[in-house]
Amino acid sequence: MEFLTTSEAAEYLRLGERKLYELVTSGAIPCSKVTGKWLFPRHELDLWVLSGLARPNGMLAAEPPPIVGGSQDDLLEWSLRESGSGLASLNEGTMRGVDRLLRGEVIATAIHFHGEALSGTGPGDCNVAAVRSMPGLHDAVLIGMTRREQGLLLAPGNPKRVKSLSDVLTSGARIAVRQAGAGAQMLLESLLARAGASPKDLRRLDPPCLTGPDLAAAIRAGNADCGIATRAAARSAGLDFVPLVWENFDLLTRQRSFFRPSMQAMIAFLPDKRLAQRAAELTGYDPAPAGQIRFAA
Numbered sequence: 001m002e003f004l005t006t007s008e009a010a011e012y013l014r015l016g017e018r019k020l021y022e023l024v025t026s027g028a029i030p031c032s033k034v035t036g037k038w039l040f041p042r043h044e045l046d047l048w049v050l051s052g053l054a055r056p057n058g059m060l061a062a063e064p065p066p067i068v069g070g071s072q073d074d075l076l077e078w079s080l081r082e083s084g085s086g087l088a089s090l091n092e093g094t095m096r097g098v099d100r101l102l103r104g105e106v107i108a109t110a111i112h113f114h115g116e117a118l119s120g121t122g123p124g125d126c127n128v129a130a131v132r133s134m135p136g137l138h139d140a141v142l143i144g145m146t147r148r149e150q151g152l153l154l155a156p157g158n159p160k161r162v163k164s165l166s167d168v169l170t171s172g173a174r175i176a177v178r179q180a181g182a183g184a185q186m187l188l189e190s191l192l193a194r195a196g197a198s199p200k201d202l203r204r205l206d207p208p209c210l211t212g213p214d215l216a217a218a219i220r221a222g223n224a225d226c227g228i229a230t231r232a233a234a235r236s237a238g239l240d241f242v243p244l245v246w247e248n249f250d251l252l253t254r255q256r257s258f259f260r261p262s263m264q265a266m267i268a269f270l271p272d273k274r275l276a277q278r279a280a281e282l283t284g285y286d287p288a289p290a291g292q293i294r295f296a297a
Helices: 006-013 017-025 042-051 074-082 094-102 126-132 165-171 183-194 212-220 231-237 261-269 273-282
Strands: 032-034 037-041 067-070 108-111 140-154 174-178 203-209 226-230 240-254 293-296
Touching: 006 017, 006 037, 006 042, 037 042, 042 293, 067 094, 074 140, 074 231, 074 261, 074 273, 094 108, 094 240, 108 126, 126 140, 126 240, 126 293, 140 212, 140 231, 165 183, 174 183, 174 212, 183 226, 183 240, 203 212, 212 226, 212 231, 226 231, 231 240, 231 273
Parallel strands: 067 108, 174 203, 174 226
Antiparallel strands: 032 037, 108 240, 140 226, 140 240, 140 293
16 A cells, blocks of 8 residues: 655645644544555545536435445444444345346445455455456455454254365255355355356255354254354354365445545454454454555556
């Protein structure tokens, strides 16, 4: 990330330094004080300017509701409450959340993409690759939330002795699945493709589970032997867990929503040490990316 000095930021924004200091004092502009000097992240200055664009009467963009759509996550839901953001959650899976963002029905959405077509950009970059390829998101901003561990959830004691996805295929274990477009379902389909198999080769529980906790509940109730979800979901439900991958779990929003008070409250909270402490309690999280701008169009 490129940082500008006070004089450079003033010149970049075509403001006097006195006016710039007024904005700094009022907390109205993104900046950071390092060893006594103010630094201004150039990219966030761009977002700050874009967020205040004036539009002619009749062309004002409708404000999206203060809802975060997309994937369910225990750490995210706790953060929405603890940050005081006032944001609610609507958990329907990664792609349904993106669809709602495109329609202006949510202010942000939580995503974790997987897929062979996206994996060529490097480890953990599937979210960035997916957002880059979305034609309707010319003003996308991708904010790091956490890295988290996904794996196989199993009944306590692992009675089927499942240690891998190959064991699921060969043992005939009944697997709870997620709806199409959910990140965990993308992961399952990607892993099956690598193994030379397809979803038709699985003994599936129908209908699909809408969230990770729903999937964990199905295993806990004995309706399924296994399924893919987070380590945190397994721990919460008292289930066994076989790790598969670490993934990026990010928040996707638009530039015009980035500086809304609710989003800023959430973003400002992400690097807080309380989040790191909560992540450790829940298990299966690495909060190192929390609050980082991972991509911006």
